Amino acid sequence: MDWQDSLEQAQFRTEVAEFIQTRLPDRYRSGDDNNDETQTTGWQADRKSNDASAKESAINWADALAEKGWIAPHWPKEYGGAGLSVMEQFIYNQEMAKADAPPVGGMGVSLLGPTMIVHGSEEQKAEHLPKILSGEVAWAQGYSEPSSGSDLASLQTRATRDGDDFVINGQKIWTSGAQYADWLFALVRTDPEAPKHRGISFLVMDITTPGLTVRPIVDMGWQEPFNETFFEDVRVSTSNIVGEENRGWYVGMTLLDFERSGISGAIEYERTIKELLKYVNSESESDTKVRDDFESIRHQIADRYLEVNVLFNFAFRIVSMQNSGMVPNYEASVNKMFGSETHQRLARTGTKVFGLYSNLWSEDSEYSPMRSSFTRDYVRSVPHTIFSGSSEIQRNVIATRGLGLPRG
Numbered sequence: 001m002d003w004q005d006s007l008e009q010a011q012f013r014t015e016v017a018e019f020i021q022t023r024l025p026d027r028y029r030s031g032d033d034n035n036d037e038t039q040t041t042g043w044q045a046d047r048k049s050n051d052a053s054a055k056e057s058a059i060n061w062a063d064a065l066a067e068k069g070w071i072a073p074h075w076p077k078e079y080g081g082a083g084l085s086v087m088e089q090f091i092y093n094q095e096m097a098k099a100d101a102p103p104v105g106g107m108g109v110s111l112l113g114p115t116m117i118v119h120g121s122e123e124q125k126a127e128h129l130p131k132i133l134s135g136e137v138a139w140a141q142g143y144s145e146p147s148s149g150s151d152l153a154s155l156q157t158r159a160t161r162d163g164d165d166f167v168i169n170g171q172k173i174w175t176s177g178a179q180y181a182d183w184l185f186a187l188v189r190t191d192p193e194a195p196k197h198r199g200i201s202f203l204v205m206d207i208t209t210p211g212l213t214v215r216p217i218v219d220m221g222w223q224e225p226f227n228e229t230f231f232e233d234v235r236v237s238t239s240n241i242v243g244e245e246n247r248g249w250y251v252g253m254t255l256l257d258f259e260r261s262g263i264s265g266a267i268e269y270e271r272t273i274k275e276l277l278k279y280v281n282s283e284s285e286s287d288t289k290v291r292d293d294f295e296s297i298r299h300q301i302a303d304r305y306l307e308v309n310v311l312f313n314f315a316f317r318i319v320s321m322q323n324s325g326m327v328p329n330y331e332a333s334v335n336k337m338f339g340s341e342t343h344q345r346l347a348r349t350g351t352k353v354f355g356l357y358s359n360l361w362s363e364d365s366e367y368s369p370m371r372s373s374f375t376r377d378y379v380r381s382v383p384h385t386i387f388s389g390s391s392e393i394q395r396n397v398i399a400t401r402g403l404g405l406p407r408g
């Protein structure tokens, strides 16, 4: 593992940092909730916002990144990506996270595009990829159903052939950002008689197709990050299938070989700890919201500091594996699980620092320390150990693939 940038890497780092410094719209310089992991607030919501200045910021940022080919840094150049190496992506992601700059393109960039590059027809690529790269079209992912989450292959939403169309009936749930999306990619059952992994197809559809209804779900943090998505006789052309019919499970599991270190989480949590320390150290004794018996939780802050440093090292380990041509396996599970659980522990520790003041939800109250950011994060980090594979599923992977333990 090489901890130092090479000369070229240092130059690239400067280029990215200067670009962000000059082109990031002011709206995204506040560092407030832009870098949401589900990518459903921040940029994707802004581009559909009724607030003209939010919309303008989203468009300007997408245009700036598009000029550099940095909306999809990991896509191959022939498809309009930047074709960055794993180390360049790592540096790019580090600099974006340091500035708390929002990623652009959401699931179109991270999931649909890579899947289409590998499995899509030339017509599909020509139609969809440029619109993702310009920030013109945003996508949502319709995989989970009310009874199919961790065991996704049990999904029941049915697509029946009728001439040149599929007719879709069923329901998806937790569809992040569907209320701001233009298109949906979904896994649907096309052969109910086949073994469960072999009767699924991967379909793309305009989210305004008649019969398709998106209903936002309010979470306990008073946000609407996801939706219920209902299908009632939704007609989609058979040409909208990506890959082969009934092979959609394997299509849906495709990802391009992009950087998976999770470095942005480690950088964000480090920044949070620094802000907490700054607050604690600058409060005057007569006007402090830090609890009286602060010494009792000093050790917890030290623990969080250690954990964030461990997370950094996990990130470096993964990116160095990828850089030497290895594919992270259970290591990615270690990273996801440890990162999301560190996030929750950090939020909990932050709320403890402020004792009863942490009961305040309001950001604007003079009594809310640090704009209630820890209270809000305490509530809003709950889903992080559920999406993208729950902590229990990650532990299963670590136990079986990592430690060679027998399956339960």
Ligand SMILES: Cc1cc2nc3c(=O)[nH]c(=O)nc-3n(C[C@H](O)[C@H](O)[C@H](O)COP(=O)(O)OP(=O)(O)OC[C@H]3O[C@@H](n4cnc5c(N)ncnc54)[C@H](O)[C@@H]3O)c2cc1C
Binding pocket: 038, 140, 141, 142, 143, 144, 145, 146, 147, 148, 149, 150, 151, 173, 174, 175, 176, 177, 225, 226, 383, 384, 386, 387, 388, 389, 390, 391, 392, 393, 396
């Ligand atoms: C914020 C957020 C955004 C999301 N966005 C999307 C999206 O855009 N599109 C989409 O399709 N889905 C999305 N999801 C859904 C997500 O993928 C599922 O919530 C996740 O796969 C878990 O499925 P489930 O909720 O049905 O829980 P279940 O799978 O029913 O799990 C319930 C509990 O049982 C545990 N469990 C399940 N199986 C096992 C096992 N084998 N061993 C041990 N424990 C087990 C789980 O860990 C969990 O604690 C999102 C979820 C969240 C929270």
